[in-house]
Amino acid sequence: MEIQLKRGLLDVCVLAAIKNEDSYGYQIIKDISPYVEISESTLYPILRRLETSELLTVRSAEHNGRLRKYYHITQAGLDRIEAFKEEWKEIMMIYKFVTKEGKEDE
Amino acid sequence: MNKEQLLNALKERLAGLPEEELKRSLDFYSEMVDDRVEDGLSEDEAVAGLGEVKEISDRILEDIPLKKIVSEKVKKIKPERKLKGWEIALIAAGSPIWFPVGLALGITAAVLALTFYFVFWILIICFYVIDLCLVLGGICGVVMGIAAFAKGLGQYGFILVGAGLFCAGVSIPFFFLCNIIAKGMLKLSKSIITGIKSLFVRNKKDAEADRRNESKNESGSKTAGDKEEEPAAKIEDKTVITGDNKEQPVI
DSSP: OOHHHHHHHHHHHHHHHTTSSOEEHHHHHHHHTTTSOOOHHHHHHHHHHHHHTTSEEEEEEEETTEEEEEEEEOHHHHHHHHHHHHHHHHHHHHHHHHHHHHHHHO | OOHHHHHHHHHHHTTTSOHHHHHHHHHHHHHHHHHHHHTTOOHHHHHHHTOOHHHHHHHHHHTSOHHHHHHHHHHHHSOSSOOOHHHHHHHHHTHHHHHHHHHHHHHHHHHHHHHHHHHHHHHHHHHHHHHHHHHHHHHHHHHHHHHHHHTTOHHHHHHHHHHHHHHHHHHHHHHHHHHHHHHHHHHHHHHHHHHHHHHHHSOHHHHHHHHHHHHHHTTSOOOHHHHHHHHHHHHHHHHHHHHGGGOOOOO
16 A cells, blocks of 8 residues: 555544543554554554644553553544544545446446 | 664654653653554564664654754754853964854855755756757758658658657657656655754664664673663653643744
8 A cells, every 4th residue: 555645544543542432552453454554563553643632642541560651532622533533434435436437347 | 672662763863863852752752662562462573663764863863954953053062061261262362263264164065055955956957958858850851851852861761750750659658757856856856855954863873872782782782881871861851751741842
């Protein structure tokens, strides 16, 4: 997949992974991995970016005697997911158009 | 490589980053290793699964603006001792000399950077222009060739049409070659920028020590240098906890 496109999609994936409950880095990777390839070195800048643009907040909590960072989605983050769904409808229309043309050729 | 070694390697590569940014990255990767170990992997496996150290540090650098890195570097260069009165006087007196020199050096560096940037893009454009010329040349050749035929200059017509078709034919693979070159150049420029960033950020002494260690390690175990850093690393880990919640957004 094109890098730029994938980058944008991964942002939304990470937001979706923390939508229902707060999650931590490793869990986010495990949740997303079955759907799209993501590594730790890709995740780190994404989380950093999302935090800077205030789509999520971070808190540290103790786990097994060490600290773990938990990520919490903000309202702006939820809005971003909704915006993505809207955008996707347009993309699906384009997809329909592209594939329809294919059938007419046959 | 174990966790300690990974964190030290990262620290060395990212030494010039703002403290807070460095701690954050180290924390993240430390947590990642711990979570993987908790999931049943050995520490070495966990670290190996995270990928190359260079890859990790490059990803971190990519997202931090060059401006921030440079200004951090400048902050760290600040003289460690206070200047004496006569030194200040001397510097002030010498300003007619060093000020223009410094200014000239600065301007030269800026102009060089700008030139490099322009040359880079113009080079890419040139390739496409060449391709366009081939296409146009091809069309002209064919048209002129036909015109030559019409005028009864058959032999020139053949040459013109042939050359025209040749140009047009070459232009097609050349176009794809252009695309490959452009893509390669873009990749190159990206890695040059990351390279510049890591030049600023890398701790030189550590890098040299590391190189020496590497050659030693081939025969023996880790050197004392790594162990000395241990306590410092732990202290830093603790400070992260408090600084955590009041982070400033990156500019």
